[in-house]
Amino acid sequence: MPMGKWKSCAASEDNPMPDLAGRECYIGIDLSAKIDLTSVAIEFPLEEGRYAVITHSFIPADRLKERMTTDKMPFDLWSKQGWLTEIPGAVVDQQAIIDWIEAEVADKGWVINEICVDPWNATQFGVELQKLGYTVVEITQGIKTLSEPTKNFRECVLKEKIIHDGSPVTTWAMGNAVTRQDANTNIMLDKARSRDRIDPAAAIMNAH
Numbered sequence: 008m009p010m011g012k013w014k015s016c017a018a019s020e021d022n023p024m025p026d027l028a029g030r031e032c033y034i035g036i037d038l039s040a041k042i043d044l045t046s047v048a049i050e051f052p053l054e055e056g057r058y059a060v061i062t063h064s065f066i067p068a069d070r071l072k073e074r075m076t077t078d079k080m081p082f083d084l085w086s087k088q089g090w091l092t093e094i095p096g097a098v099v100d101q102q103a104i105i106d107w108i109e110a111e112v113a114d115k116g117w118v119i120n121e122i123c124v125d126p127w128n129a130t131q132f133g134v135e136l137q138k139l140g141y142t143v144v145e146i147t148q149g150i151k152t153l154s155e156p157t158k159n160f161r162e163c164v165l166k167e168k169i170i171h172d173g174s175p176v177t178t179w180a181m182g183n184a185v186t187r188q189d190a191n192t193n194i195m196l197d198k199a200r201s202r203d204r205i206d207p208a209a210a211i212m213n214a215h
Contacts, residue, residue, distance in 0.1 A: 018171065036132075038132065043074075043204070045066075046062060046177075057169070058170075060211060062174050064092070066099070105132075123143075150187070
């Protein structure tokens with residue numbers, strides 16, 4: 008991701024985030040491992056092929072200081088600023104993510120068309136969401152599935168058709184993210200080759 012372009016797409020006084028209350032949206036979730044960062048991305052289709060994107064991440068409270076040491080990032084500050092939720096204990100309780108989604112929907116009136124998840128480690132998570140009436144779509148984490156949305160999202164950033172909330176967690180992830188490519192120039196995010204955690208970026212690709 009060209010980071011200058013990504014940062015220029017952040018909402019600001021000159022480029023304010025539109026009112027997203029009551030809008031239709033798609034939610035992408037990257038559950039990751041239960042002891043690591045988990046991220047939720049909400050993408051809102053706007054007029055003229057534009058999209059608004061907001062993100063939120065979760066981390067086990069017992070792992071916060073360890074992650075600050077290993078990742079050398081201010082997770083405690085991000086938590087205080089509201090970009091990150093600390094979940095009590097040593098693992099990410101998936102119910103806490105569902106509760107956050109439900110609270111945001113109740114507060115903002117979002118109309119969720121689909122919740123898009125990586126099927127890995129998400130079977131029960133998806134079942135619980137379906138019980139609440141959401142349409143859950145499993146996004147296979149393969150290059151055939153993810154190439155088109157990954158290319159298109161990057162193109163939208165280059166054309167400044169994305170407006171995002173400026174989350175420092177997501178900006179960090181975008182700076183870490185690299186792709187792998189097959190012989191047909193299909194691409195997808197590559198967690199193994201990325202410099203550090205890319206969970207918010209992966210959540211956005213699932214939503215897109």
